[in-house]
Amino acid sequence: MGGDGGAEPVIHFVFVHGASHGAWCWYKLTTLLETAGFKATSVDLTGAGISLTDSNTVFDSDQYNRPLYSLLSALPPSHKVILVGHSIGGGSVTDALCKFTNKISMAIYLAASMVRPGSTPSPHLSSNMHADAGEEEIWEFTYGEGKDKSPTGVIMKQQFIRQYYYNQSPLELKTKDCTNVGFVQHRVE
Template sequence: MGGGDGGDDSVLHFVFVHGASHGAWCWYKLTTLLDAAGFKATSVDLTGAGINLTDSNTVVDFEHYNRPLFSLLSDLPPHHKIILVGHSIGGGSVTEALCKFTDKISMVVYLAADMVQPGSTSSPHDSTMAVGEEDIWEFTYGEGDDKPPTGMLMKEEFRRHYYYSQSPLEDPTLACKLLRPAPLRALNGADKLAPNPEAEKVPRVYIKTAKDNLFDPLRQDRVVEKWPPSQLYILEESDISWRRVITLLFSLSRLPYSLIFSVLYLFFNYNAKLHSWFDHISSLVHYIKKSYC
């Protein structure tokens, strides 16, 4: 299961889905490194996000919002083994995609994301956007001030604290120029999925962000309790050194999913403790390659 696209050989293909107000652009560092390592990596702009030209005030349902993701997945050939990664409210999008394209998706990774079991009645955006009584949102009224709001965007003075508290200064400077209002009416449908037993058989990984100022870690714990994933990892810090882990990720492209789980953890959780983790996983990789590959 390699990263190349030769013939009908299996191709490991990462597909990344952004959160509210963001776009495909927010994954540019990660997709660049995966591409350089020989993997397929694609990020998508949902309707009204990023460089998608649709006015987000006109996006009224969740299916419309997710349509670019569905179009991408439907066009991918069957030998692409898709690892679908969603962040924040993008978790609702990847869950709906999982239900629609179950046979194409090999794994779903929820990175500090909504993870609501199909058929449940939980309200995911209440959990990811609830930050107490502080008024941090600016609403847009695309159908008039006398009608319910059609979009929402975090006020600029709060963005660094809630979105980018662990990021280099230049990242939020750029990001704040790219954010767009999120379509409120579409997001209200994020938890309205029918039960899907087949989709629940697909392996799921949840990566918890322990220092998240927007999606409270305790709320993330409740998300995990309501629909336990195959694996749970905790991202303690945001200081990430990519290249060494990318090399290891590439070496695992033909290995079982249990090892890919471990690599995803390392990939998102590089810190001072990684050296011992790296040595441990490297030894394990060497053993499995020698024994099974």
């Protein structure tokens, strides 16, 4: 991993969250890595985590990934990162790999699909996607472009978060408030 010139190279991890999450979900891992001497950064993608952007106004991957692109653009010329994407964050990793090949030394897809550039990061995100039967029981879909269009956002209903996301986490984490995270409609043209 390139450093910033004359300094000893530092291994820098950059973490990208999945749906219904934000940078906050990496806090334990980033703390452990920093304590071990690594650099660790996590980002809130547009409309996720503490981002003030309404996820229903995010309609393309470049807009969704803008915070990640800004972070990678601001790195010193010789600095490279290990980019880690979870779940739908795999699509963001792929997009970043295409745009910042000289800034990424390794990409890790953690329970994420390795998708082709320009494709959707999940079968749930096709341009014709609508909530499948039974999915509205677990997920709350939002339709920023109208009910007759594909969903523009999704969040897991509170009563299912512990069961599906955090079933192996300590009980004190079960009250973690998940922020509504929009998923981007990767338009296939």
